[in-house]
Amino acid sequence: MQKVDIAVVDYGMGNLRSVSKAVEHVASGKSVVVTSDPEVIQNAERVVFPGQGAMPDCMRELDARDLHSVIIDAAKNKPFLGICIGMQLLFDHSEEGDTAGLGLLKGDVKRFVTDQMFDTKGDKLKVPHMGWNQVYQSITHPLWANIEDAARFYHVHSYYAAPLDSVVTAGETEYPNRFTSAVARDNIFATQFHVEKSAQAGLQLLSNFVNWKP
Amino acid sequence: MGLAKRIIPCMDVTDGRVVKGVNFLALRDAGDPVEIAKRYDDQGADELTFLDITASSDNRGLLLHIIEEVASQVFIPLTVGGGVREVEDVRRLLNAGADKVSINTTAVLNPNMVRDAAARFGSQCIVVAIDAKKVDNQAYEWEVFTHGGRKPTGLDALKWAEYMVSLGAGELLVTSMDRDGTKIGFNNPLNKAISDAVEVPIIASGGVGNLQHLVDGIVLGGADAVLAASIFHYGEYTVQQAKQYMQKCGIEVRL
Numbered sequence: 001m002q003k004v005d006i007a008v009v010d011y012g013m014g015n016l017r018s019v020s021k022a023v024e025h026v027a028s029g030k031s032v033v034v035t036s037d038p039e040v041i042q043n044a045e046r047v048v049f050p051g052q053g054a055m056p057d058c059m060r061e062l063d064a065r066d067l068h069s070v071i072i073d074a075a076k077n078k079p080f081l082g083i084c085i086g087m088q089l090l091f092d093h094s095e096e097g098d099t100a101g102l103g104l105l106k107g108d109v110k111r112f113v114t115d116q117m118f119d120t121k122g123d124k125l126k127v128p129h130m131g132w133n134q135v136y137q138s139i140t141h142p143l144w145a146n147i148e149d150a151a152r153f154y155h156v157h158s159y160y161a162a163p164l165d166s167v168v169t170a171g172e173t174e175y176p177n178r179f180t181s182a183v184a185r186d187n188i189f190a191t192q193f194h195v196e197k198s199a200q201a202g203l204q205l206l207s208n209f210v211n212w213k214p
Numbered sequence: 215m216g217l218a219k220r221i222i223p224c225m226d227v228t229d230g231r232v233v234k235g236v237n238f239l240a241l242r243d244a245g246d247p248v249e250i251a252k253r254y255d256d257q258g259a260d261e262l263t264f265l266d267i268t269a270s271s272d273n274r275g276l277l278l279h280i281i282e283e284v285a286s287q288v289f290i291p292l293t294v295g296g297g298v299r300e301v302e303d304v305r306r307l308l309n310a311g312a313d314k315v316s317i318n319t320t321a322v323l324n325p326n327m328v329r330d331a332a333a334r335f336g337s338q339c340i341v342v343a344i345d346a347k348k349v350d351n352q353a354y355e356w357e358v359f360t361h362g363g364r365k366p367t368g369l370d371a372l373k374w375a376e377y378m379v380s381l382g383a384g385e386l387l388v389t390s391m392d393r394d395g396t397k398i399g400f401n402n403p404l405n406k407a408i409s410d411a412v413e414v415p416i417i418a419s420g421g422v423g424n425l426q427h428l429v430d431g432i433v434l435g436g437a438d439a440v441l442a443a444s445i446f447h448y449g450e451y452t453v454q455q456a457k458q459y460m461q462k463c464g465i466e467v468r469l
Contacts, residue, residue, distance in 0.1 A: 052339070131220050175216065
């Protein structure tokens with residue numbers, strides 16, 4: 001089997017073209033494959049784990065393709081980038097449909113409580129949290145290289161991860177309270193925001209990932 | 215500091231070209247969609263919207279090709295609408311590289327399509343476009359129109375907005391039919407009423423003639439994003455100039 005450099009995991013949830021195009025854009029000379037083949041993922045040098053839609057559907061589709069253990073294995077052993085639901089799935093549990101996650105990180109995924117959310121001018125905040133918001137870097141990390149602290153990234157979500165142990169928090173976003181919008185542990189990095197849709201800052205993060213040697 | 219208000223240049227596309235009309239009529243050529251998309255991205259546009267206004271279905275493939283081209287060169291969210299009739303159309307557009315799909319006439323003819331598309335692909339990629347017009351009516355103030363503003367529906371725009379969100383719309387694109395192409399500003403009372411009624415973000419559309427209109431759309435209309443076409447297409451203002459003006463007026467933007 002041909003060994004690929006970067007596998008973008010396809011488990012039938014959402015549009016992977018944006019992710020693969022953005023990865024290809026920063027990974028010239030490297031092979032980027034969108035795949036649901038466990039063997040290809042197992043043999044890839046690094047893995048991008050995206051996700052859109054509802055978390056119960058994501059878990060179900062993941063299981064239906066026999067990818068559950070392959071993803072856990074990849075997240076333990078090679079450079080691994082989770083995006084959006086791909087970050088939420090790493091946690092123990094989500095309030096969305098009362099769903100069990102992959103359990104790689106301790107904590108829950110919670111919904112924004114809309115009737116308690118106002119901005120500094122007193123206007124109500126919308127859910128989904130949609131648009132360009134600032135990400136405050138909690139730690140120094142190779143994936144933040146050449147990205148300014150408080151740079152803006154594109155977010156679209158109604159749920160957010162609440163890690164039990166704040167040591168895994170790599171970045172935070174305010175809406176209106178601070179929540180964990182990026183996590184890092186060992187060879188895992190994951191973002192709630194869409195790096196593939198975040199213009200220059202996003203491409204920089206993807207480029208950092210492609211060259212990351214954890 | 216926090217979430218920035220978005221500026222979204224909108225391109226009406228027909229036969230592979232960007233065009234712009236006045237009150238949905240009298241089209242004027244504005245250029246090549248891929249080139250224009252790249253230009254707006256360079257200027258700092260927060261998202262891009264493409265509306266396929268091709269009358270016949272013959273040339274639909276052309277738009278898919280354009281979206282593929284744009285999506286491989288521009289890394290900001292892309293919304294595509296126009297002629298979306300079934301869930302399969304949504305899938306095709308997402309696969310071509312669209313991040314969100316805007317549903318308009320079909321939402322009225324077959325509301326379940328909105329529900330099915332949201333269930334399958336997630337609310338985050340389902341935008342419902344509402345074309346509304348002020349009417350002289352005891353029951354409601356703004357009525358939903360379809361077919362590019364030609365057909366009245368008898369639906370109250372406010373109730374319709376709430377219903378669409380309940381079916382899974384993740385965002386609403388509200389166009390004032392009385393204002394589109396007129397350059398006299400957004401219909402802020404309409405946008406404000408809808409924005410207050412629903413939980414999801416609102417994109418204000420229709421009628422932008424100057425930069426103060428963008429500010430008014432956010433401050434008076436309660437919009438989370440503002441969409442404009444002609445002020446950008448013909449080089450009157452750049453997106454960057456619009457954002458600088460908004461920032462000067464105290465609005466948070468991505469610069």
